[in-house]
Amino acid sequence: MAKKIKPEEQISTEEKIKEAARTVFMKKGFSATRTRDIADEAGINLALLNYYFRSKEKLFELVMMEKFQAFFGVIFPILNDPSTTLERKVELIADQYITLLTENPDLPIFILSEIRTNADRMVASVRLDKILAESQFVKQLHERRPDMHSVQLIMSILGLVVFPFLMRPLLMQTGNADTKIFNAMMNERKQWIPKWFDSILNAK
Amino acid sequence: MAKKIKPEEQISTEEKIKEAARTVFMKKGFSATRTRDIADEAGINLALLNYYFRSKEKLFELVMMEKFQAFFGVIFPILNDPSTTLERKVELIADQYITLLTENPDLPIFILSEIRTNADRMVASVRLDKILAESQFVKQLHERRPDMHSVQLIMSILGLVVFPFLMRPLLMQTGNADTKIFNAMMNERKQWIPKWFDSILNAK
DNA sequence: GTCTATAACCTGATAGAC
DNA sequence: GTCTATCAGGTTATAGAC
Numbered sequence A, B: 001m002a003k004k005i006k007p008e009e010q011i012s013t014e015e016k017i018k019e020a021a022r023t024v025f026m027k028k029g030f031s032a033t034r035t036r037d038i039a040d041e042a043g044i045n046l047a048l049l050n051y052y053f054r055s056k057e058k059l060f061e062l063v064m065m066e067k068f069q070a071f072f073g074v075i076f077p078i079l080n081d082p083s084t085t086l087e088r089k090v091e092l093i094a095d096q097y098i099t100l101l102t103e104n105p106d107l108p109i110f111i112l113s114e115i116r117t118n119a120d121r122m123v124a125s126v127r128l129d130k131i132l133a134e135s136q137f138v139k140q141l142h143e144r145r146p147d148m149h150s151v152q153l154i155m156s157i158l159g160l161v162v163f164p165f166l167m168r169p170l171l172m173q174t175g176n177a178d179t180k181i182f183n184a185m186m187n188e189r190k191q192w193i194p195k196w197f198d199s200i201l202n203a204k
Numbered sequence C: 001g002t003c004t005a006t007a008a009c010c011t012g013a014t015a016g017a018c
Numbered sequence D: 001g002t003c004t005a006t007c008a009g010g011t012t013a014t015a016g017a018c
Helices: A013-032 A035-042 A046-052 A056-073 A075-080 A086-103 A107-117 A128-133 A136-144 A150-173 A179-201 B013-032 B035-042 B046-052 B056-073 B075-080 B086-103 B107-117 B128-133 B136-144 B150-173 B179-201
Strands: none
Touching (some): A013 A035, A086 A107, A086 A150, A150 B107, B013 B035, B056 B075
């Protein structure tokens, strides 16, 4: 109980708090979360939270930064890889995103909610437009199909991949699908979405 | 200033509060909203809010009910109309939804956020699954393409229609698109999405 | 580093005058 | 019906003992 080095107890207090913060913030969002919830979840007391992280806000920023990176860190490298075709990029996005979100289904709603409520607290200046405009994806698309709008296309891919996870609470609540069924449906999409875009990219 | 009946001043205090509640709740969500914000927005004082509506919660439920109905009230009648084809249904959903959301872009993020944070406070039991399963849309799809999963298809349609509005804050923040450009893009989708689904429904 | 206790502030709701 | 004033309770953050 004291200073034995059992693997589970190696986790530092700081990390325990951070992990608890991830859990609670992800579930309730910034405003609905009380620092006491996090302290309880971490199994420590409230004062310690302020000792390690100066404030609720600082702790939140840490978590948000992580999640933001997880959310966008998957897509940008794929879009920017010069060595893959457009078709392959779509395939990779569908596959990797759905895998990520299956393990982390609350990620999209968390990020989108917090952006809405507190655009200021957000990781500002992500320059989504620039990053996209200068990407290999856009370059390749422009060469192949100058008639297609890259933002439209990317919004469509993301919509098909991400939206089901946003609807998930609503679908699960009504008992229409348990986790297993939902995940199976998402796995189908991994095949489905690339095929769809193939036919669009080669249409007419 | 007293009891003149100028049109703008006919608005009852009750309605002024309700309207303010719509604005503030939609922008910040339940938890981040303070009743004082609503009172200020309505130009009345805090006590009056509790006089007309018993509590913050009651007022919120009112607003949520409205918005929920607006969000789902468009799609259900379309899905259930026996006199329209599948293609026409997709066309109507794309057209009417995008029109609705263009006027009310915060609607989806509001509803989805609040469902997450407070599944309990939500308009429970919407039985999305039942309503869908018994819809004309599902019946027609099953006859025409028994190989296709109706939930998948509906999630896809909604994803293509709704997701851009969820990304909107992120796109607008980065200056990639102002309102006019964004709306133009959404209008394109009114044509685009039905064509897409036509080719899917008639594929292979 | 970790705790208890509490300060300082905020928020929802109500009492009571007009 | 509408206001001011205030209560009661909750929340973040800190002081200070160990």
